[in-house]
Amino acid sequence: GSVIRLTSFTADGARPAEQEFLVAGYFKTGLYELDSKGIFMRLREANQYLELTDAGGNMKVSGIRVSVDPEHAGPQALPALKRKLEAELGKTEILFVKTETWRETRATLLNAVKAEKIIVSIILGVVILFAGFMIFIILTVQVVEKGRDIGILQSIGATSTGVANLFFFAGTSICLSGLTLGTLFGISFGMGINTFQRWVHLLTGLEIFPQDVYYLDHIPVKFRLEDLAFIIITTVVVSLLASLIPARRAAKKLPTEGLRYS
Known part of the structure; x- marks a missing residue:
């Protein structure tokens, strides 16, 4: 029920974005980077806060995270998943598509x-x-x-x-x-x-x-x-x-x- 004030910049970096949000809950993952900086909020509210929506009101995202069942995350599954994601996202208006596993990121x-x-x-x-x-x-x-x-x-x-x-x-x-x-x-x-x-x-x-x-x-x-x-x-x-x-x-x-x- 606490209220926090977030301060950032709009997507174009032209001006600061500041807004208050109501905290619905919190949890601890054990990952310091995520626990110290990570916030989960509705996509629509995030787009409004950072002014990411276009003229037609369409929401934008900068990335998609996909979790794979460990039983199916073998050496052959990850390359196949990357190819499928790149193929599906390539059909949209996205100009640049890059996929990374967590091992590549870290x-x-x-x-x-x-x-x-x-x-x-x-x-x-x-x-x-x-x-x-x-x-x-x-x-x-x-x-x-x-x-x-x-x-x-x-x-x-x-x-x-x-x-x-x-x-x-x-x-x-x-x-x-x-x-x-x-x-x-x-x-x-x-x-x-x-x-x-x-x-x-x-x-x-x-x-x-x-x-x-x-x-x-x-x-x-x-x-x-x-x-x-x-x-x-x-x-x-x-x-x-x-x-x-x-x-x-x-x-x-x-x-x-x-x-x-x-």
């Missing part, structure tokens, strides 16, 4: 998101490799430091396989512990990232996810099982390989090597 944003995803994947790969390298370093140092203990175990009957398994399981334990904690932290952080963003904005004034850049009023979060499974499997494989080398080195040690300087 191509810059989608390309930026794609580039960011590639960068994040590279960073994640480096982190996984670094974690595997750290496991390798830790176990290698342990093999050197525990040389005497390895010699004692072998002298009392421990097999090379048993010694290798000891260090291999140590690396596996480090991997699984870090993977479990990292997965739980990542999921928890993803679920609460919008709350975290609001707290950062309140405390520092820094906006991590600018709405006017990403066109959304919140950070969309979606957990994909295939991505999570790929990350977990890759981490486990890298960690197991990193554990295998020091484990084999420990297994090849002779009892005399560990006991020589003890």
